[in-house]
Amino acid sequence: MVVYIFRRLIAAVLLLFVVTAITFLIFFGVPRLGGATADDLASRYVGKTASGQQIHDTAEKLGFTDPLYEQYGRFVKGLFAGADYDTGVSIDHCPAPCLGYSFITHNPVLPDLLDRLPVTLSLASGAAVLWLLGGVATGVVSALKRGSFFDRASMSVALAGVSLPIFFTGLLSLSIFSYALEWTPPGGTNPVDADNPFDWAAALILPWITLALLYAAQYARLTRAGMLETMEEDFIRTARAKGLRERTVVVKHGLRSALTPILTIFGLDLGLLLGGAILTETTYSLPGIGQYAVIAITNQDLPKVLGVTLVGAIFIILANLVVDLLYAVVDPRVRNS
Amino acid sequence: MSSQTEDYLDAPEPRPEQVGGETFLEVRDLKVHFPTDDGVVKSVDGLSFQLERGKTLGIVGESGSGKSVTSLSIMGLHKAGTAKVSGEILLNGRNLIGASREEVRQLRGKNMAMIFQDPLSAMHPYYTVGHQIIEAYRIHHNVSKAVARKHAIDMLDRVGIPNPKGRADDYPHQFSGGMRQRAMIAMALSCDPELLIADEPTTALDVTVQAQILDLIRDLQQEFNSAVIIITHDLGVVAELADDILVMYAGRCIEYGNADDIFREPQHPYTWGLLGSMPRLDRDRTDRLLPIKGTPPSLINVPSGCPFHPRCSFSQLNGGSSETEVPELRDVGGGHQVACHLSADDRLRVWTTEIKPKL
Numbered sequence A: 001m002v003v004y005i006f007r008r009l010i011a012a013v014l015l016l017f018v019v020t021a022i023t024f025l026i027f028f029g030v031p032r033l034g035g036a037t038a039d040d041l042a043s044r045y046v047g048k049t050a051s052g053q054q055i056h057d058t059a060e061k062l063g064f065t066d067p068l069y070e071q072y073g074r075f076v077k078g079l080f081a082g083a084d085y086d087t088g089v090s091i092d093h094c095p096a097p098c099l100g101y102s103f104i105t106h107n108p109v110l111p112d113l114l115d116r117l118p119v120t121l122s123l124a125s126g127a128a129v130l131w132l133l134g135g136v137a138t139g140v141v142s143a144l145k146r147g148s149f150f151d152r153a154s155m156s157v158a159l160a161g162v163s164l165p166i167f168f169t170g171l172l173s174l175s176i177f178s179y180a181l182e183w184t185p186p187g188g189t190n191p192v193d194a195d196n197p198f199d200w201a202a203a204l205i206l207p208w209i210t211l212a213l214l215y216a217a218q219y220a221r222l223t224r225a226g227m228l229e230t231m232e233e234d235f236i237r238t239a240r241a242k243g244l245r246e247r248t249v250v251v252k253h254g255l256r257s258a259l260t261p262i263l264t265i266f267g268l269d270l271g272l273l274l275g276g277a278i279l280t281e282t283t284y285s286l287p288g289i290g291q292y293a294v295i296a297i298t299n300q301d302l303p304k305v306l307g308v309t310l311v312g313a314i315f316i317i318l319a320n321l322v323v324d325l326l327y328a329v330v331d332p333r334v335r336n337s
Numbered sequence B: 001m002s003s004q005t006e007d008y009l010d011a012p013e014p015r016p017e018q019v020g021g022e023t024f025l026e027v028r029d030l031k032v033h034f035p036t037d038d039g040v041v042k043s044v045d046g047l048s049f050q051l052e053r054g055k056t057l058g059i060v061g062e063s064g065s066g067k068s069v070t071s072l073s074i075m076g077l078h079k080a081g082t083a084k085v086s087g088e089i090l091l092n093g094r095n096l097i098g099a100s101r102e103e104v105r106q107l108r109g110k111n112m113a114m115i116f117q118d119p120l121s122a123m124h125p126y127y128t129v130g131h132q133i134i135e136a137y138r139i140h141h142n143v144s145k146a147v148a149r150k151h152a153i154d155m156l157d158r159v160g161i162p163n164p165k166g167r168a169d170d171y172p173h174q175f176s177g178g179m180r181q182r183a184m185i186a187m188a189l190s191c192d193p194e195l196l197i198a199d200e201p202t203t204a205l206d207v208t209v210q211a212q213i214l215d216l217i218r219d220l221q222q223e224f225n226s227a228v229i230i231i232t233h234d235l236g237v238v239a240e241l242a243d244d245i246l247v248m249y250a251g252r253c254i255e256y257g258n259a260d261d262i263f264r265e266p267q268h269p270y271t272w273g274l275l276g277s278m279p280r281l282d283r284d285r286t287d288r289l290l291p292i293k294g295t296p297p298s299l300i301n302v303p304s305g306c307p308f309h310p311r312c313s314f315s316q317l318n319g320g321s322s323e324t325e326v327p328e329l330r331d332v333g334g335g336h337q338v339a340c341h342l343s344a345d346d347r348l349r350v351w352t353t354e355i356k357p358k359l
Helices: A004-035 A040-047 A052-063 A068-081 A109-144 A148-163 A166-180 A197-230 A232-241 A246-276 A278-283 A289-298 A301-330 A332-337 B002-009 B066-075 B102-108 B129-138 B145-158 B176-191 B208-224 B235-241 B261-263 B271-275 B344-358
Strands: A081-086 A093-095 B021-035 B039-051 B056-060 B084-091 B112-115 B195-199 B227-232 B244-249 B252-258
Touching: A004 A068, A004 A301, A068 A081, A068 B261, A081 B252, A093 A232, A109 A197, A109 A246, A109 A278, A109 A289, A148 A197, A148 B084, A166 A197, A166 B039, A197 A246, A197 A278, A232 B039, A232 B176, A246 A301, A246 B084, A289 A301, A289 B145, A301 A332, B021 B066, B021 B227, B039 B066, B039 B084, B039 B227, B039 B244, B056 B066, B056 B235, B066 B084, B066 B112, B066 B195, B066 B227, B112 B176, B129 B145, B129 B176, B145 B176, B145 B235, B176 B208, B195 B208, B208 B227, B227 B235, B235 B261, B244 B261, B244 B271, B252 B261, B252 B271
Parallel strands: B056 B227, B056 B244, B112 B195, B195 B227
Antiparallel strands: A081 A093, B021 B039, B021 B084, B244 B252
């Protein structure tokens, strides 16, 4: 088991390098393939009135004139050893792991991301609890009462939940609950407040519900399908033949099996969300990683984009690893093979 | 005659008389119908039998003859929403049809237990074998986990699982097929049920293991003095175990009698067909098996008259009544019952001249 985890961790690190290399190539290399020169790239980061000489100086300062592998090498070196960056007014040291400096604001990327991580974490974890509880419970009841009014109604709502985009449900709920009824603050500027968890929750409740609705719908459908299949299994008949109460049969014998595939998807969804819930954060103006990514991409601020991609990849790879390990905990057949 | 029968039967041994002797399970006119869009599926249509403690009843028939539905309805495990069950199932005098689901649930596992065909899919893959036995025991006994565990290990030991203490913590997939079925039996017997239903208990097992499992069921039956229903399509299995045999066809009983009568003087052409389909080692390999022609009938459109008549080679011998009249189950002497329009003389003649020599 330890060897397995160790092997997976090494593979994860290698995978991260591949991810950074590809991201680097896309943002730093592809424009060159399109014929853009180092000066063209640098012209985005200087004022409109800059002279050719100023642009060229900037290109040299940002390292665009160096070959691509040297630029990537500097980035990797920064990750492990830290780097010194010329911000224009001073030379700043960026300790390892250094994700670089913003080309535009000259802020180091990593502290920015760490500042924003709690927002995304709060958003994702709260929503995950809601959608997991709501989706699974709905799915189980739907499966047990297949064809009933509850089943048909909840599956219709689920279909709507999957189909409606967040910028629709989000804006709709904002206009109703925040502006018309004034129950919740309209978008959180500072939602993480450890001193007062109620303020924290109140500011996040709408984003949570909006985000959870999207996922809960999907999880309800998955759980329903899984339960319908599992409840037909022979071991369910055995459990009933023992004289177990129906609730025990459903929860202990049925749901336990039906949840295993859902666990996989849950891990991936959560990993993906931790890398930034872009639509939700944008709709509710939450200063999380997703919003940071949007700003970075809009401004073509390459170190920020690279940083966000790396952090997102780390979460997804970690989530995958955790899911695989959990699988072994849940299913003894995996553990022994 | 008896010597001839002995050698092809692998003779059912006479069993020592057990204490008990009064009817423990009685099924009267059991009907299990499933209404579907295409019509009513009459899985079981008027079945009656009785069983004493310490005795074994073999229910024999092809797939789809209603054997498993019968056993599931006794256990109350049939599809609750869709099945229409009528008649009486008296367990120790108590009618299970009409009893509440909760009452039947409390009887399940404790008073009646069941062994299933495929022990791999019938055990939960995520729980240890020991856990599953402990669970079965603790539903009906208010004891601590430690006591239940001791009992589970004891049960595993009694069904012949080596190192039961260690194996109790293994998962079903770590057991071999035969060991799994032993564990399944241990689970079924953990609450000392008076009625044990075994639904094709050896079908999924290696031939070498089948005999061991049958021996085990027989030994445990004597030890626990339980009533056993063994459901199978394999006449070899009932020859090993059953005191009485009930042959089912299209949801009905077409022949019923003690094992000796059924094997020595089978009366129904379908039973002859089942006997003829049984491979035997003592026969020349050049001889063909004598399979029953055709396929089992649809339970929605059961053939008119005797449901077996489209497949029966002798249905022309009685002036067409096979096609029009449903034959009654009639006693032909000594509790041996048969539902067939052939006259007693015809049956005897066909059996002695045409069928028996070929078996």
